[in-house]
Amino acid sequence: MGTAVGLKPLPFLIAGEWIQDTPSHITHINPATGEVNYEVCAATEGHIDAAVHAAQKAASNPGWRNMLPHERARLLNRIADLMIERSDLLARCQMLENGKVWKECKNQVANGAATFRFCAAAIETLGSEITPPRGNYLSMTVYEPWGVVAAITPWNSPITLTCNKIAAALAAGNGIVLKPASFTPTCGIELGRIALDAGVPPGILNVVPGSGSKIGDALVNHPLVRMVSFTGGTEVGRRISEFAGKKIIPAVLELGGKSPHIIFADANLKAAADAATVAIFEGTGQSCTAGSRLFVERKVYDQVISMIIERAKSLRVDLPDAPGAQLGPSASFSQREFIEKMVNGARNEGAEILIGGQRPADARLAKGAFYLPTIVAGIRNTSSIAQQEIFGPVLCAMPFDNEDDLIQQANDVSYGLASGIWTADYKRAWRVARALEAGMVWINTYKQFSTAAPFGGFKDSGLGREKGLQGIRTYQQVKTMFWSMSDTFDGGFSIAK
Ligand code: NAD
Numbered sequence: 001m002g003t004a005v006g007l008k009p010l011p012f013l014i015a016g017e018w019i020q021d022t023p024s025h026i027t028h029i030n031p032a033t034g035e036v037n038y039e040v041c042a043a044t045e046g047h048i049d050a051a052v053h054a055a056q057k058a059a060s061n062p063g064w065r066n067m068l069p070h071e072r073a074r075l076l077n078r079i080a081d082l083m084i085e086r087s088d089l090l091a092r093c094q095m096l097e098n099g100k101v102w103k104e105c106k107n108q109v110a111n112g113a114a115t116f117r118f119c120a121a122a123i124e125t126l127g128s129e130i131t132p133p134r135g136n137y138l139s140m141t142v143y144e145p146w147g148v149v150a151a152i153t154p155w156n157s158p159i160t161l162t163c164n165k166i167a168a169a170l171a172a173g174n175g176i177v178l179k180p181a182s183f184t185p186t187c188g189i190e191l192g193r194i195a196l197d198a199g200v201p202p203g204i205l206n207v208v209p210g211s212g213s214k215i216g217d218a219l220v221n222h223p224l225v226r227m228v229s230f231t232g233g234t235e236v237g238r239r240i241s242e243f244a245g246k247k248i249i250p251a252v253l254e255l256g257g258k259s260p261h262i263i264f265a266d267a268n269l270k271a272a273a274d275a276a277t278v279a280i281f282e283g284t285g286q287s288c289t290a291g292s293r294l295f296v297e298r299k300v301y302d303q304v305i306s307m308i309i310e311r312a313k314s315l316r317v318d319l320p321d322a323p324g325a326q327l328g329p330s331a332s333f334s335q336r337e338f339i340e341k342m343v344n345g346a347r348n349e350g351a352e353i354l355i356g357g358q359r360p361a362d363a364r365l366a367k368g369a370f371y372l373p374t375i376v377a378g379i380r381n382t383s384s385i386a387q388q389e390i391f392g393p394v395l396c397a398m399p400f401d402n403e404d405d406l407i408q409q410a411n412d413v414s415y416g417l418a419s420g421i422w423t424a425d426y427k428r429a430w431r432v433a434r435a436l437e438a439g440m441v442w443i444n445t446y447k448q449f450s451t452a453a454p455f456g457g458f459k460d461s462g463l464g465r466e467k468g469l470q471g472i473r474t475y476q477q478v479k480t481m482f483w484s485m486s487d488t489f490d491g492g493f494s495i496a497k
Helices: 045-060 069-085 087-098 102-125 158-171 186-198 212-220 234-247 269-285 298-313 333-348 403-411 426-435 468-473
Strands: 012-014 017-019 025-029 036-041 129-131 137-145 148-152 175-179 205-207 225-231 251-254 260-263 293-297 352-355 374-377 394-400 420-422 476-484
Touching: 012 045, 012 186, 045 148, 045 175, 045 205, 045 212, 069 087, 069 102, 069 158, 069 186, 087 102, 087 158, 087 186, 102 158, 102 468, 148 158, 148 212, 158 175, 158 186, 158 225, 158 468, 175 186, 175 212, 186 205, 212 225, 212 234, 225 234, 234 251, 260 269, 260 403, 269 298, 269 394, 269 420, 293 298, 293 403, 298 352, 298 374, 298 394, 333 352, 333 374, 333 394, 394 403, 403 426, 420 426
Parallel strands: 148 175, 148 225, 175 205, 225 251, 260 293, 260 420, 293 394, 374 394
Antiparallel strands: 012 017, 012 205, 025 036, 129 137, 137 476, 352 374
């Protein structure tokens, strides 16, 4: 796929059909160059209704609903194979749309394919359960699909986040209406094409790009949608949760973060400084798990901050397809505006900008939404730059005096997604890890992920878990069965005959 100005707007997918005749389009701007990439057809509320009905019809077809686990696994493995075959195309869709560097985009395709393979293996091996009886019967727990799942994704890592949702939801036997963010519509569309080509029945995976504020409510509130799986910002998540509460359907929410990354004086400081640099600047800081609040024990604070400044200076900010590029642009010009507003606000309140705090001087990058790796110091944990998620390459550095002071500051935030601890003392690592209010704790490492490990947040960072075996169960509802082994009815009061 190249830039395609003047070509027909790209279609989306409902019931296996490509929809091209729409009243409005999304004009997609490349954040690295400011140029138009292409136009994409935008779904209306009418398309949402059609997509949900298509998913409902396809999901209730016995051929899909009762598909044997090994057959379902074969389909998922075929999707993984096609993702690898089309890896350049998928990676390019993401790179053009959110400016992520090429190597990271390719890695995300490989990881997305691995997620499908994990779900294939899991669904073949995850069984029903026999539960202990309290009478002459067999009691069983079985797991069934919800029906139609609305999957709503953000723009920062569309390949990874879409695969997390659709691999598990397909493994669990649901029908899906996927609404990608309007900044990143085509990764979802291409994954929809791959699923169709792999043999997933038409209507099981529908992809309807469009603005969340225009079509989001229609999707979440549609009476046939029985579950919502949402990744995005906390405010939209709260709104979706309210609607889901009214409908009495589950909403899995993967939301924002402002994660504490903690370095004690006894840590391997070189490794910790390397990790602190990667934890915030990888993906240009547009990662929900970014280690955006750095807490360093006061006696090594100056030393560690100097080490991170040196590393940040060496990072290569460049066009996403430039060989060796480490940071691309922000995913949109509006996102960079927000980052600038936050950093300038802190500066005006007296914060020290130790490095960055501006756009790069390189003329080749002037038309893109670039912003330099930035370290902000001289702030308190209660300041808005340390409390609000920025979703950009901005590290807030703060010293701490002792373990109690650290835990109080680390937990003093509305979010609770991830955290990292660097120390040579394993007992302290255990104590701090258990005290942190976060869904994930990395100890002497950061941002290690596994498709086999559950992922999700505490507090305002979300509800429910994706990935791992729990992530498949998320997309299933539980049914308990009692099966009598007696020729008489043994339950309740006795009937006189
Ligand atoms: P966003 O909340 O603005 O949008 C996310 C998705 O929701 C988009 O598809 C958007 O169109 C849609 N949407 C918007 N309004 C809606 C509505 N009323 N009803 C239904 N859908 C609606 O988030 P964003 O700016 O795209 O993404 C950045 C946010 O995502 C950050 O807060 C980041 O931390 C979070 N995020 C979380 C995780 C995680 O796993 N916890 C992963 C990545 C990103």
